[in-house]
Each structure stands twice: as structure tokens, then as C-alpha cells.
Amino acid sequence: MANLTKLDFITLDITGNNYLTWVVDVKIHLEARNLKETIKKENNAFSQDRANSMIFIRRHLDEGLKSEYLTVEDPLTLLNALGNKYNHQKTVILLMARYEWTHLKIQDFKSVAEYNSAMFRISS
Incomplete structure (x- = not known):
């Protein structure tokens, strides 16, 4: 039920x-x-x-x-x-966030707003 x-x-x-x-x-x-x-x-x-x-x-x-x-x-x-x-997920998520942060480039986004959104998602 x-x-x-x-x-x-x-x-x-x-x-x-x-x-x-x-x-x-x-x-x-x-x-x-x-x-x-x-x-x-x-x-x-x-x-x-x-x-x-x-x-x-x-x-x-x-x-x-x-x-x-x-x-x-x-x-x-x-x-x-x-x-x-x-x-253990804290360590996994931290490594993934660090990787994404180092490979974050503004050229990969169509607008600054999309870039900011990705940046805030990674930092949170």
C-alpha cells in the first residue's frame, strides 16, 4: 500500500x-x-x-x-x-567540484547568466 x-x-x-x-x-x-x-x-x-x-x-x-x-x-x-x-560522498563530490571548477570557461556558455549559474552550482 x-x-x-x-x-x-x-x-x-x-x-x-x-x-x-x-x-x-x-x-x-x-x-x-x-x-x-x-x-x-x-x-x-x-x-x-x-x-x-x-x-x-x-x-x-x-x-x-x-x-x-x-x-x-x-x-x-x-x-x-x-x-x-x-x-563518503563528501570526498567524491569535493573532487568532482574541484575538477569542474578548474575546467570552467566562460567561452563554453552562451551568456554570462548561464556561466554564473554553473559557477554557483559548483560552489554550492
Whole structure:
């Protein structure tokens, strides 16, 4: 059965291609819900808050990831496990951005606006 609830942001893909944006979205939304304490080391969060965080995080996971981390009951443990699995993308993205930056030439674009757009995309 399809998930009928409206998501706050896109779910984490099983390939992890959107991990960096997903983890930032999770942290921002947990902060907005006063649940950020549940994903900090040595937290004193109530078990009800940890459960709410887990519900929120699992709701934004791909079905394959939900079943892979089915036994994890702590939101900090889950985020750390996902980080260990997908956080390597920072180094991959940085190398790709450096390559694109060194090969960026204004002659390759039809207008300055297109050049600026490409420049801002690389720097972000």
C-alpha cells in the first residue's frame, strides 16, 4: 500500500545519492520539532522524544533502508549508521567540484547568466 502521508522532504534513496541534503533536512526538521537533543551524544532525551524522532526519520527512508535498519531503535545510532554508509560522498563530490571548477570557461556558455549559474552550482 502506498504511503498516504505527506512527507516534509524527499526520502533518503537507497543509493544514498541525496544523503547530504537529506541529513541536513532531518537535522533542521528535528530542531523545529524540539527533538534535536535526541541525535546528540550523551543526550538526556525522554524515550517518547526518541520514539518520535525515530518515527520521523524512518518515515523519510527508502523501504529498503527501513528493512535494513529494522532493529535499530535509537535515532542517534541510526543516523551514525547511515553516516558511516553514505558520508563518503563528501570526498567524491569535493573532487568532482574541484575538477569542474578548474575546467570552467566562460567561452563554453552562451551568456554570462548561464556561466554564473554553473559557477554557483559548483560552489554550492
